Amino acid sequence: MACCATPSCFIPEVTSSLCFAVPSPCPGGSGSASGDATWRETPDSGASLSKAATDCLRTLRIHDGEGLDTVSATNSSNDQQGHASTSAAVVETSHQPAPLSRRGDSHASKHTPFWDTFDAMLSNPYCPETNPGGFINMGIANNSLMSAELLTYLRNHLDLEPIDLTYGSSLYGSTRLFRALCHHLNSAEFNPVHAVEPRHILTGPGAGPMLDQIAEHIADPGEGFLCAAPYYNGFDADFATRSQVRCVPVFSPDGDGTEPSSFAGPSALRGFASAYSSSQASGVPIRAVVVCNPHNPVGRCYDRAALVHYGRFAAERGLHLIFDEIYALSVFPTDDDAEPQRFISALAIDWQNEAGLHPGSVHIITSASKDWGMNGLRIGMLVSQHNPRLISAMKSTGKLYMVSSAADALFSHLLLDESFYKPFIALNRARLSWAYALARAWCRHHAIGYVASNAGHFVLIDLSPHLAVAAAGGRTEHEAEALLWRRILERQVCLTPASNYHHPTPGVFRMTFSLKRDEMLEGLARLEDALGLEHWTPPPPPSSPFVQQHK
Template identity: 35%
Template sequence: MESHLSTRGEDFAKKKPTFLGVLENAWDPLLNPEGIVNLGLAENTLMHAEMKELMNSKIQVDSHSLTYGDGFSGSRKLKEAICHFLNKNFSPDTALLPSHITVTSGVSNALECSAWALFDQGDHVMVGRPYFNAFRSTFSDRAGVGLLEVEFGKVDPFGLAAIEKYEEALSAARQKGFRVKALLLCSPHNPLGRCYRENVLREYMRLCERHKLHLISDEIYALSVWESPDLPDPVSFKSILSINAAQIMDPSRVHVVWGLSKDFGATGLRIGCLISQSNGRLLEATEGFSLLNFPSSLADSLAASLLMNDTFTSHYLTTNRQRLTQSYDFVTTFLKSHRIPYCQSNAAFFLWIRLGAATADRKATDDEILAKLRNQKVYIAAGYAYASEESGWFRMVFAHPRDVLEEGLKRMLQALAS
């Protein structure tokens, strides 16, 4: 039968996320032992018990929560709670105010808001490889903004030498007629799990000033930075908000996104925010289409209660970091024992691992390795989905209880041996 879809409808149908099949057949040791072990999606399930206990104790529905509330871009209560929490944990140079924030249904939604409001169709945003795969759909699918990928080769993507790679890519792109309007940082980085030093962040800001670029800092993993047994002198997280932008670049071009999905293991809550302290017009623009980004009033209320609870958030963040360290140590010890190379990290909750160097068939392509993993019913994401510069790399999430990791790693080894 004919679908009767539009051309763009047909295009979207082809983009149905492949991981939906994983979610529909998730492994459970008792209920679904033949299901798929999910070590691919960037979710942190280590603290779900604590989050459930808090949320179940805070569900108090009033009439206000059953209405449009204070508007479509977050309640006044939630904006004040976000300011309270981020002023405490991000150490902004200028204290955050509710007028600096628009609340959205998740951080990807906040990024898409910036794409609609800051850029025109056909504009480009620079991003270094590898990068979070959903950036493509977030900027391109509906807003029509392209990504200009920056390659680093042997240069450390977190060092000062990386700035020159951006300069080269920008120059080459503009010579070809590309309209490059912004630089996008994922800080801490997805998928590499590392942070940028302050002096490097400042150089990125100077780069943006030289070329009149917007700087968008995705800080969704900001507070998921932990003590790594691999790194005795790790780089800690530094928010762009903590740097006095006015001394370096036009502050109206500095924007930050953050949300509860990662740091609080609540991807289903769908609460994110776009922060722009010196560009009120940007936030007014997002109000213009805020009906399309309206977060649930119930989620809004829960998030506000959570972020204002200093006792809970302090204990939560400390415990979460401890558990991330333990999970990282468990998985990396396993990888070392089986001679599977990986990149050392101390942030977020995934590892960049080189399965291509550990498979029995060293000539196996990434797609062939993926097929082997699927056959063993374990989901680990291929590096090429993140624009990896080299083949053989995969992103594996370790922020899960020990039984999930043990089952997933066992299946991964079986796949590599096949």
Template identity: 35%
Template sequence: MAQANMSQVLSNRAQEVSNATAANPMWDIFSDIWSPSTNPGGYVNVGVAENGLMHDELLKYINTKLDLPAKYLTYNDGGGGSNRLRSVICQFLNRHLHPVTPLEPEQLVITNGVSSAIEHVSWAFADPGEGILLGRPYYGTFIMDLSQRFQSKVVPVNFDGDDPLGPEAAEKYEKALLDFQKKTGRRVKALMLCHPHNPLGRCYPRDVIIELMKLCQKYQIHLVSDEIYALSVWENTIDQHPPPVKFESALSIDPNGIIDPRLVHALWGMSKDFGANGIRLGVIISQHNVDFQNALKGISLYSYPSGISDHLTALILEDANFTKTYIEQNRRKLSDSYAFTANYVKGHGIEYAPGCNAAFFLWVNLGKKYRELHPDVSEDEDLGEKVMQQLLNHRVFLASGALFGSEKSGWFRIVFSHPRDYLEEAMKRIIIALED
């Protein structure tokens, strides 16, 4: 029997994802990572948002504490996380996010990572074809998380040279909302923030969040604040413009007179602040929307966190002394690593977006530098694509601005939260790729 054409076997949506996956170099990069001793020809990956600066300290703690009780081999307290863990996360985030109303366990649903949490938000708030606002540049995987399986429509917000985190932001979001609704006849149902921002590495000022809340109230749409980098805020010692803004959670703003509290939600997880992407543990926080909480419980089977991750996270967060020391040390290391990376690109005449004080990112204009070094390059050539190919040729991976919906070509995101020898190798390869 002749083999069937797979395009006839898979659903259209599955075939589309299959084709995209086959063309994505990430899977090859993950399996071929550089090591100076065992794999010197491998890829240096500074394109994926991972924090490796504190792995030794976290592993040392975990390997002396982990002793798994038998109940974590069962379904325990259900798909939304154990009662113990939800209580521990409440205590931990009440100390660090300073919510107006202290968090309570029934207001939290635990998921197997924040990507699952984002998918749940999309499923719960937007029917197929309805919109979710997302400011540019954005965390690229938001697109897949919000739209790939549940068919909501991401509505990119353009800022036309204005600061995406500045006072003009609300009117830009409103314009995008009205344009989408006029063009499609479908409603916008939510506004998604990444706060602190990925890839810009900055925090939204409190007054800007308030204006966005007012916008959401005006159109009765949900505000979802993804605060996965909430504790990865550090001191910028080398550039102060725009002035760094301290982090203030959306949950710390009193909604009275601003927004219906049922429309405000936040996300957090272990991946970034604790450098533990592999633990796969996220949380959806919705303090005032019982219908949303019940809906999440109903689908929690599909994002059931591992019992091992549940127990391990509770162990870590229960230890207030350890987490305090860990967060302080992590912030010092992030500050130092940012300074090294920013000074390195500055020393090579590469433009970057200054004023960072949060997360792991330096937003750099490699396209501009490439054109300076190669003035014969055609004005019509896509510099982002050209530089991306040069980087891959030299076995270094960065995330291209095109993946982040950048309004200008040639920008890239460098993830600087790596041990110094790894970061130095990455920066050397980036410079060589630009000069080649």
């Protein structure tokens, strides 16, 4: 939930064991590390790599056998020397532990009291039978709509082999998982121009670690990535915590970034040219553009023309183009829009011919977390079809990001099981559509504005009319928003302020609707208490047996 804005951000802190946002300076350094120009030139693989990535490539070559003749053997003189006698002097006791590095101190300072509060929230989840007073978390994107079917399937299909008790068949995934992912990504849902092959894929424990890895390998400390605001707040921490890469928000000059025109054609890039120039001038060189499609937190998909214009923008400036496609299969029908934009994968675009962009500059991140409702299994993947240099660089650190054999086996089995795969996607979409309709009906009943959505697990709702009471006493709108959030949290329910996603309007919140029906209704009732609204009578559950399995 941490965020890093430019020039300031909102870092939640705690008062009376509750969290709210206050302005705080951005973490992350400024200026870029100098690099070896020879190593940074990669004319055959699109945009260039970072200094760290080229160092990783050097390491790989040493491990592959190059330069081993320069490594001298250590002598064994220590075996022939006696040990010094133990001193009888009294050693003074130290009252302080050895210090951390500057990097360690920096990381420790970023662990605000908010994280302890959020952790306590996760450890106290609502359950109607065993913990009815627990927290209902409508702030984090968990999809519980398919949990019953998933748990049954996973319990019946954990089939481990002897090799799963070793380091497996690859340091960067497994031959089994690569085969399953290729089967998945070469399906009609993604419609790739070029078939995805195992050599194009790296895996790790979730999308966040893969974003962390790619930031380290395509940018140097103090450099930046452009991303249209509002955007998923995890990008800030994923890029900045270790790699010290800034995610630079791009604000639309003609709206708040949620309107349909922000996802269609060239208008999707309003503000990008000026943001690029401003960032360069301020000493934050831009190295990549990040596109979240389907979008978090807006819940919409970009049309093909918008994606191509992103490619042209990156090509003109020699930038990498990173796509987060973690909600690719979580697109659902809704009567808010008779013809909603369908999902188009970056794999389905011929970047060279349609946008003039070297395809080696295009990289895709996705995971098992959202479309498959398995945040806890921790499986993420990067697909880069035309940049073997980047793949090689990331392999040098990939052994630090290995996926558990059990998670690997379960997810591979699911992806290759046609009897489960397609029905699961269809049922999940139907339940997301129904759950969204329930949240929308609640908003309409209480005259609460919302942004029409047809993808993801959430909807943006406008609670700004409720800031007036909180703003009494001369408080700013952001202070009023923090107090409103505190009032909501006091009812043991959590939404996320959209300011954490760099939304420009105070009082807008992201509300997750992909909860089980009883939990969703209880959460909405608690929100009514927090906002001083009369209780709403929900419509009956869907009559279709297809959707009714959801309890």
